[in-house]
Amino acid sequence: MTAEIAGLLAASDAAHDTRRARRTIGPAGIAGAVALAVVVLVTAAAPWLVGDPLEQDFLAILQPPSPTHLFGTDELGRDILTRVVHGGRSALVITVVPGLVASVAGLALAVLGALLGGAVDAIGGRLADVQLAVPTIVLAIVILSFVGNSFVPLVVVLVLGSWVLTFRVIRGHARAVVRQPYIEAARVAGAGRGAIAWRHLLPSVLPLFFVAFTLSASAILLLESSLGFLGLGIQPPQPDWGAMVAAGQARLSTAWWLAIFPGLALILTIVALQLLGDGLAERFGTGRAGTKGAPR
Amino acid sequence: MSLSLDTALLDAPPLSPVALAVRGLEVGLRGRTDLLVHGVDLEVREGETVGIVGESGSGKTLTALAVAGLLPWGIEVRGGEVEVAGRSVLDLPEKPARQHLADHLGVVFQNPTPSLNPRLRIATQVAEALPAGTDRREVRERAADLLRLVGIDDVHKTLHAFPHELSGGLNQRVVIALALARSPRLLVADEPTTALDVSVQAQVLDLLDDLRERLGLGVLLVSHDIGVIADRADRVHVMSAGRVVESGPTTDVLGDPQHEYTRRLLAAVPSRLVRGRTPEPPPTEVPQVSVRELRRAFAVRGAHGRRRHVALDGVDLEVRRGQALGIVGESGSGKTTLARILVGLETADSGSVEFEGTDLRRFDRTQRTRWRREVQYVFQDPYSSLDPRLTVGQTLREPLELNHVDIARRDVSRRIDSLLDEVELPRDFRDRLPSELSGGQRQRVGIARALASDPSLVVADEPVSALDLSVQARILQLLARLRAERGLTYLFISHDLGVVRYLCDDVVVLKDGSVVERGRTDAVLERPQHPYTQALVAAVPGRSFA
Numbered sequence: 084m085t086a087e088i089a090g091l092l093a094a095s096d097a098a099h100d101t102r103r104a105r106r107t108i109g110p111a112g113i114a115g116a117v118a119l120a121v122v123v124l125v126t127a128a129a130p131w132l133v134g135d136p137l138e139q140d141f142l143a144i145l146q147p148p149s150p151t152h153l154f155g156t157d158e159l160g161r162d163i164l165t166r167v168v169h170g171g172r173s174a175l176v177i178t179v180v181p182g183l184v185a186s187v188a189g190l191a192l193a194v195l196g197a198l199l200g201g202a203v204d205a206i207g208g209r210l211a212d213v214q215l216a217v218p219t220i221v222l223a224i225v226i227l228s229f230v231g232n233s234f235v236p237l238v239v240v241l242v243l244g245s246w247v248l249t250f251r252v253i254r255g256h257a258r259a260v261v262r263q264p265y266i267e268a269a270r271v272a273g274a275g276r277g278a279i280a281w282r283h284l285l286p287s288v289l290p291l292f293f294v295a296f297t298l299s300a301s302a303i304l305l306l307e308s309s310l311g312f313l314g315l316g317i318q319p320p321q322p323d324w325g326a327m328v329a330a331g332q333a334r335l336s337t338a339w340w341l342a343i344f345p346g347l348a349l350i351l352t353i354v355a356l357q358l359l360g361d362g363l364a365e366r367f368g369t370g371r372a373g374t375k376g377a378p379r
Numbered sequence: 380m381s382l383s384l385d386t387a388l389l390d391a392p393p394l395s396p397v398a399l400a401v402r403g404l405e406v407g408l409r410g411r412t413d414l415l416v417h418g419v420d421l422e423v424r425e426g427e428t429v430g431i432v433g434e435s436g437s438g439k440t441l442t443a444l445a446v447a448g449l450l451p452w453g454i455e456v457r458g459g460e461v462e463v464a465g466r467s468v469l470d471l472p473e474k475p476a477r478q479h480l481a482d483h484l485g486v487v488f489q490n491p492t493p494s495l496n497p498r499l500r501i502a503t504q505v506a507e508a509l510p511a512g513t514d515r516r517e518v519r520e521r522a523a524d525l526l527r528l529v530g531i532d533d534v535h536k537t538l539h540a541f542p543h544e545l546s547g548g549l550n551q552r553v554v555i556a557l558a559l560a561r562s563p564r565l566l567v568a569d570e571p572t573t574a575l576d577v578s579v580q581a582q583v584l585d586l587l588d589d590l591r592e593r594l595g596l597g598v599l600l601v602s603h604d605i606g607v608i609a610d611r612a613d614r615v616h617v618m619s620a621g622r623v624v625e626s627g628p629t630t631d632v633l634g635d636p637q638h639e640y641t642r643r644l645l646a647a648v649p650s651r652l653v654r655g656r657t658p659e660p661p662p663t664e665v666p667q668v669s670v671r672e673l674r675r676a677f678a679v680r681g682a683h684g685r686r687r688h689v690a691l692d693g694v695d696l697e698v699r700r701g702q703a704l705g706i707v708g709e710s711g712s713g714k715t716t717l718a719r720i721l722v723g724l725e726t727a728d729s730g731s732v733e734f735e736g737t738d739l740r741r742f743d744r745t746q747r748t749r750w751r752r753e754v755q756y757v758f759q760d761p762y763s764s765l766d767p768r769l770t771v772g773q774t775l776r777e778p779l780e781l782n783h784v785d786i787a788r789r790d791v792s793r794r795i796d797s798l799l800d801e802v803e804l805p806r807d808f809r810d811r812l813p814s815e816l817s818g819g820q821r822q823r824v825g826i827a828r829a830l831a832s833d834p835s836l837v838v839a840d841e842p843v844s845a846l847d848l849s850v851q852a853r854i855l856q857l858l859a860r861l862r863a864e865r866g867l868t869y870l871f872i873s874h875d876l877g878v879v880r881y882l883c884d885d886v887v888v889l890k891d892g893s894v895v896e897r898g899r900t901d902a903v904l905e906r907p908q909h910p911y912t913q914a915l916v917a918a919v920p921g922r923s924f925a
Binding site: 263264265267268269270271272273274278282283286287 | 758767781
């Protein structure tokens with residue numbers, strides 16, 4: 084009877100947000116997508132929009148924001164706006180590439196584990212435990228100080244630090260889904276493991292995948308900036324948001340614009356990513372009772 | 380009328396006090412104007428059982444919950460009066476109202492196990508239910524008394540047990556004991572036996588009757604099962620779509636129903652369904668399925684470490700082509716395990732399953748493909764057996780694409796239409812999601828999915844037990860029709876003897892993983908030989924009117 088009442092309540096919810104709500108990513112998701120699109124476009128068009136990020140002007144050192152330098156200048160007289168716009172490139176590349184690699188790896192391990200069970204699942208689980216036991220930032224410092232901080236080691240470190248999130252989230256859900264009677268029904272209907280994964284499992288974990296991807300992407304962006312802040316990320320003089328915040332932090336009381344603008348850019352990108360992720364989850368989820376533990 | 384009433388009043392013994400009076404009760408969703416319960420009136424006197432019967436969505440549970448002050452968040456009482464033990468509860472502020480209800484009203488829910496806290500011993504839970512301020516020694520005595528009152532023999536052991544160590548029936552007795560802890564005058568029982576086996580169900584209902592008599596309790600018994608109401612209630616209210624459509628003494632209402640809905644409900648009781656006889660199929664040399672010495676055990680983690688639970692203990696079975704074989708038994712009898720082994724969702728520890736003369740384990744690739752197609756399964760729960768993300772069309776497409784690789788895309792679409800026709804669903808349902816279907820409609824989709832592979836044998840595990848009575852009747856009629864049209868063989872698993880009687884020619888009774896009786900359905904159900912079958916038949920509720 085309680086199930087019946089839950090259904091009743093769900094039905095009254097559903098009356099408000101029926102099919103239309105399920106098909107869109109919602110206003111917040113759209114806002115996130117638009118903001119992210121702006122960040123990406125501006126970053127991509129950086130060479131045409133603004134000048135050279137390395138150009139120095141010793142006559143205009145540490146200028147506050149003004150019509151000529153909208154975001155002000157730094158201690159070498161470089162235009163902050165130009166550097167923020169250019170800094171987006173490294174931030175986005177270093178976010179998207181490891182984010183995708185990490186999420187896809189986590190997804191693959193989780194789905195294979197749920198589907199095959201036994202040793203495969205156990206190995207994935209143990210790997211995740213080991214990974215969680217080692218603080219990512221320590222791992223990053225160790226690896227990067229030995230191998231040097233070029234692009235590939237940086238990506239490897241960031242992937243190592245973030246695949247577990249996707250793996251954990253998707254594994255829990257996938258294991259619950261695999262036990263659902265409708266998966267058994269598919270088996271009786273003649274579906275093999277591949278067909279079950281493709282027809283039932285992947286569509287059901289997709290919303291979680293989006294959430295996990297955007298969460299990892301923003302975590303990676305933050306991690307990359309922390310590494311930049313520690314001097315282990317993108318090397319100066321190339322502009323990097325994390326490194327810029329780090330450099331500007333010392334002058335926060337006298338020249339606030341050094342750290343604030345790259346920091347704002349960072350926050351904008353992260354919030355946009357999260358909003359978009361939530362929107363996508365909403366769009367691809369059923370958002371109804373039906374599968375236990377299904378994301379709303 | 381008034382004259383005869385007066386004389387009746389003079390002769391009749393004085394009426395016992397009113398335990399519960401509900402007048403014009405209205406319940407609705409918060410923030411919406413339409414009502415879920417429209418003006419229900421009812422009265423329960425001490426020492427009598429009043430039944431509410433109806434199908435899901437009729438508002439019977441909401442009425443009971445509103446009386447007990449337990450409506451879930453988001454649902455509220457809109458109007459009317461609820462008077463418990465002579466005091467109107469709805470006018471009282473929240474705290475005194477709750478106190479008053481706690482002192483005068485006990486509640487028994489459908490499923491006993493979630494009503495108990497799994498982490499606390501029974502003793503602690505009973506102590507919690509006793510009025511605050513009872514001293515410790517007295518608590519122990521009162522707890523033991525309460526358990527004795529609800530017919531628990533081994534009081535000491537039960538008090539020290541955790542809920543998962545007790546059977547469902549025992550747990551339900553504990554829940555009843557908790558409800559009685561503050562000596563209420565009224566017991567609200569919402570489907571108190573629906574989650575229990577038939578024989579346990581009868582015991583729990585006997586207990587409620589006994590308590591009503593001994594303690595002079597008023598009992599409000601809510602059930603979807605007309606049989607239970609017919610046997611136990613003095614007066615009955617039939618609810619449909621939030622209204623009481625008919626009420627009166629049980630024998631009058633069920634014996635001579637006035638309202639159209641009551642009549643429909645009574646006509647849907649499985650044992651009353653008129654069955655069309657299917658002709659005896661010609662005996663063939665090789666049975667379609669034959670099961671020999673099938674054994675299967677599971678490791679379960681019990682109270683005292685791991686132990687083995689024997690689900691099947693050497694079962695032999697033969698199903699002829701075109702036969703409808705019913706398998707009955709209570710929970711734990713192994714009937715579901717048997718079904719799952721037959722369709723390949725589970726493997727046996729030992730013994731053999733032969734399909735058309737070949738052992739399942741010796742199939743080559745083509746035989747396996749053919750068997751996969753020929754043997755299909757209808758699931759018990761129409762809610763979880765459909766992928767919530769796929770439309771009806773996509774669900775039906777799956778077996779068509781997987782099993783008939785050669786089928787053209789246009790033909791797939793046509794086949795889906797004809798399958799929907801066959802299970803009597805409108806064709807435009809193919810674009811609907813499971814969440815947009817009712818339970819009965821979902822089960823029709825489940826049946827259509829099984830038929831999509833063109834099977835010759837359909838194994839159905841309690842396919843109607845999750846459905847309302849009238850929906851159940853229509854699904855049973857559909858299954859009977861499909862059998863006749865397609866010449867299907869059925870292996871039909873059910874705990875409901877009425878359902879088996881309607882659909883099956885032969886029946887096998889399982890108990891603790893072994894067959895205790897088998898034969899023609901009518902013969903077995905009318906002249907059961909084995910004591911277990913006799914007990915099973917005797918425990919079926921509603922024999923008084925079926």
